[in-house]
Amino acid sequence: MNIAKNMEAIFVATVVVIxxxxxxTAAVPVARTAPVAAIKAEAxxxxxxxxxxxxxxxxxxxAL
Structure with missing residues (x-):
């Protein structure tokens, strides 16, 4: 029953964490990969x- 009473607080806390x-994570740079053309040239x-x-x-x- 306590979870039902505190559902708004749980929702707000979840939104804050998200x-x-x-x-x-917005400031983390995207990892750079090899160009696709170089990968296709080898195969x-x-x-x-x-x-x-x-x-x-x-x-x-x-029998198996």
Missing amino acids: GATSFA TTMPTVTVTAKRLTAAEKA
């Missing part, structure tokens, strides 16, 4: 995997 964290060929194995029969699948 507002303070938004102002605190010109796509690796290919070839699997050579026999398929399981229905009985072998059921």
Whole structure:
């Protein structure tokens, strides 16, 4: 019952905390990443995997 009586105070405290964290993180600079063009230039060929194995029969699948 105490939570229901103090819901307004809980809401105001939550808004204050959220507002303070938004102002605190606004001054943090954005991390710089490598340009996208440099990443695309390195990935010109796509690796290919070839699997050579026999398929399981229905009985072998059921045994698993």
